[in-house]
Amino acid sequence: MAVATIARRGFLIASVAIAGGVAFGTWTVRRPADNPLAKGREPGQATFNAWVRIGPDGIVLITPHVDLGQGTTALQSTLIAEEMDLDPGQFTTDPGRPDGAYWNTALAADAVPFRYTDDSIPAEALRDMARSAFKLIGAQVTGGSSTASDSFDKLRHAGAVARETLKAAAAQKTGTDVADLRTESGAVVLKDGTRIAYTDLAGIAAGIDPVKVTKLRDPSEWRLIGHDVPRLDIPAKSTGALTYGIDLTMEGMVHATCRVNPRKGAGMRGFDASRAEGMPGVLHIVTLENGVAVVATNTWYAMQAMKAVRIDWDTAPYPAEQADHWAEVAASFTEERLDSVWRDDGDIPAALNGGAVIETEYRAPYVAHQPLEPLSALVRVTGDRADLWVGHQMPRFVQQRVAKSTGLPESSVHFHNQYVGGSFGHRLEFENIDRAVEVATALKGVPVKLTFTREEDFAQDFPRQIAMARARGVVKDGKVHALDLGIAAASPSRSQAARLGQSIPGPDNQIVAGAWDVPYRLPHHRVTGYAVPGLSPVSSWRSVGASHAGFFADCALDELIHAAGADPLAERLRLIADPVARKVLEAVGEMSDWGAPLGAGQGRGIAFVASFGVPVAEVVEVTMTDRGIRLDRVFVAADVGRVIDPLNFENLVQGGVIWGLGHAINSEITYSDGAAQQTNYHMAEGLRLYQTPEIIVRGLENGTSVRGIGEPPVPPAAPALANAIFAATGQRIREMPFNRHIAFI
């Protein structure tokens, strides 16, 4: 790609993610981070890096990426254990303290305006700068399906350093040559077969400088990576033994719940808690910045009393009625709201001039996150420290934020990350933390467990961005000739950054992610992003921008392919311009036996979306029955470079498909009187077990970098289903949820 095009994008990576800008020198960036485990080390304990601590009592592997259900604890510990020659059961895991040493090396790379398939010098240079910025601000973040990419080399390296240093300790202890030593199953093994457990070497190892390691093991030597490794958290999750944040208890703890203006960001005019005060179990009524909390001896008492509080709310800072949100989106395809044109191949104006132009419009509504564990937080604030026990994806931001709101120094804010009952982006925000800190501050010294009711969680959810697309296309000689796709969306990056007290310096790549960077080569192809201001606050929802842009782009393409009279798979294969993506399409074609005859009322749809660096193709098979559409089977092929754990991979792909299909079929958030109309799961169900089709999964490993699989299976699901419904019924559905237009059984 020509260097000149960078200037056209007007994007200076040096200021990304940093308010006020940072000037940094080479040394500042290259200097290795301090090891947070070195502080507070007990006698006899050794730590070689930020991820391994060994003492006579045991081995602790630090797994800073929070486990939301996607198996990051298992993934991180497997990577370390692989190189360190540990077996399951020979270590425990700990999320560790928030620390800049755990900055996410992978997330920054995806924020740059280069396609994931682009490894040119300018692209890599910009990615390097982004990484440097992340390192400097110590951006410890879990998200964007980046744990695998961030951890793959880093944590194996950490395990290897630990192993080599333990060998050096053994050599020192026994007066032997390191070259004569090997490691196995948590021990250093001498030439004569004598085993010395790692825990017995901790004391000596503590006095040795960590050994430098430059080479990691060959895949042929792997015991764990690439194999099914039973996740260590699953037994506790199957016996009720694992505690989530919402389950924690503490001496002297009180239970609270809150209600804050469902017109997000608006204030409270007044309230009357007189009926609540005398109710059973009520201890305190606490005034919040824009709401009220009730503190009681039991969560249920708090929830009952909360219902009895009458609150007078301010009006919403965005349109009160859903129709006006759509009107604003529809009115955003303007020069004034232009956000990006990151794809502009060929000559679209010429291509669209004088041909038969096919015009289509698509919609994606607000959708809620609503993981099954409701928002909660256990917080204790005293005069000189604050402790928080809650699951969160940005521990350092929590620390900074709470330091600011309490006036305490960051070092006095202690954040204890927890296993999380699902996130899908929900644990990137701070509503539960802010409210719990407010209450805990009011009750200084008393531990407060604040639990949102499900209704309050629905009300406070920052939904997936609302979006619309307008496509214009031309077909020629049985092929897709031109596609001009305009996408207008509320801007999730800007909305989230604003809540972090920051702004983004350039366009929001999430408005067009999955559409602008799709690895097709069309003669004429333009993707324009428009940012819609002034709507509901929005946030990252599993697969973020690709969740709407992937749907728009693939549906628009599918309609053009049909107009051209071409085969949906064959034409996508003809257009694909990346060999790794090609193999993914070929695989799903083979898996689904594309082209094999189907019965009456049956239809197959295919979709391809690449997001987070992972190309994914899905085929959905449906049957149109007399009562509605039945989902029969789904085939998924995805390339992540390296499938680290095949079982977990399959589980996450199936889960992502179910997430995508369910919301596409029946979920949306609509505003009325400024608040979400959907109050609980009966109004936003997602997919249920009986509707779940068989989902056949294949992981490919042709990509050159290791990628994560948490989000990539989501974007192709909705378009594949829409395309399948078209094949089965002739009906094109261009907006989600699909059940506005057709019934599902």
Next chain:
Amino acid sequence: MIDLTVNGTQHRVDVSPDMPLLWVLRDELGLTGTKYGCGIAQCGACTVHVEGQAVRSCQLAIGDLSGEVTTIEGLGTPEALHAVQAAWIEHQVAQCGYCQSGQIMQAAALLSVNPAPDDDTIDHAMSANLCRCGTYPRIRAAIHGAAAKLGGA
């Protein structure tokens, strides 16, 4: 004062008889394996057994409780797993795991009346338990697995 027996142990609690059994278990007795997910029986995360029958504990007021309660903690322990729990582990069902206490309790109730359920029966018995992570394919497989172990088809 209200007396109740949970997992074979007798308890006495001093709460409003309106309090759902769910919150007696979680906040009064500290048995947090039973989860709060929705409060309106749309998710099933709160499922326990009363006299062996599955019940959504968010709907049953403690004053209406009649019979012994079994929670996930009482169904089986890591040392002595119930066949359903063993199947859940063998099939690596859980992702976030928050729904799984309720899923397991419901599956165990199903197998106690129907030792060899077919897919259709499983669909009718388990679809009121919501899983946002989408572990449904493995739940089906684990129920078949548990049925096989328990001697069903």
Next chain:
Amino acid sequence: MKLRPALFLGTILGLASVALADTGGLTVTVPPEGSVPMAEGLAAWDRINEVFTHPRCINCHVDADAVPLWTLMGETATRPHGMNIIGGESRIGAQTLTCSTCHVTSERPNTLPHAPPHANMDWQLAPVEFVWTGRTSSEICAQVRNPDTNGDRDLAGLIEHITHDAEVGGLISWGFNPGGGRDAAPGTLQSHLDDIIAWGIAGMPCPEE
């Protein structure tokens, strides 16, 4: 027709009303035989049919497929019960998911919107013989008046069916007081009982097809 002794006594004595100790708070007033003209009986039936075909009642009077129905607040159409719930041959979901798993047995008022309603008896579908969905007023009338298809009940039996429900706080009572913001069946349990009696005394007339 057969009459229970107390009612028989009341009729013989021509008492204006008989309040029996075990009528669950309802007043049972049986007018003398022959005192209710056909037209009044048919009008009473119309009101009875309005109750029977109201969603709070008819949604569980379904056929052998045993799929309960939902007519939910905020929705415009009746649809099958969500979550793939069926009553099965047992009519209480015993082979799959028992109704009372969610619809607990309780005499507490239904105060929680969108939660599964409860009554003070095992939540259940009506027996398959009492299917009313897809039936005309005449067909329902024919089913309800015939002891072969109404659970072997004469007028006294139908009255007792209602008074017993009132005593326990069962499903019929619930239909008139469903709570949680739900639309109630028209009238009250008392007015419904009065209509049943009037219709009965009028000879259980059914409308023309």
